Amino acid sequence: MTFTVKLMVMIMLWNNDGSFHSSAAEVKNCPDVEIFSAAMEDSRKAGRFKGWAAHCDEVTFGSDSPI
Numbered sequence: 001m002t003f004t005v006k007l008m009v010m011i012m013l014w015n016n017d018g019s020f021h022s023s024a025a026e027v028k029n030c031p032d033v034e035i036f037s038a039a040m041e042d043s044r045k046a047g048r049f050k051g052w053a054a055h056c057d058e059v060t061f062g063s064d065s066p067i
Contacts, residue, residue, distance in 0.1 A: 001062050008059045014051040030056035 006026050013021045040052050 001064060004061050004063065005058050006061065007056070009054065009056045011054045012052065013049045015049050016047065027056065 007028070007030065008024050009027050009031065010024045011022065015021060036054065040054065043049065044052060
């Protein structure tokens with residue numbers, strides 16, 4: 001098995017209707033925590049969603065062939 005490590009940002013949103021939305025994207029660098037948090041809080045306070053969580057870390061993927 002081949003292992004590939006990717007740096008990923010994962011964002012989870014708690015929507016105003018009670019549903020959830022999540023997304024993940026590969027990034028070259030993790031975003032600045034203070035700037036990112038401020039932007040997300042501005043969006044939450046503007047009523048775009050109820051709450052949010054985010055995480056940036058290396059993720060190891062296993063595969064039978066190189067990615």
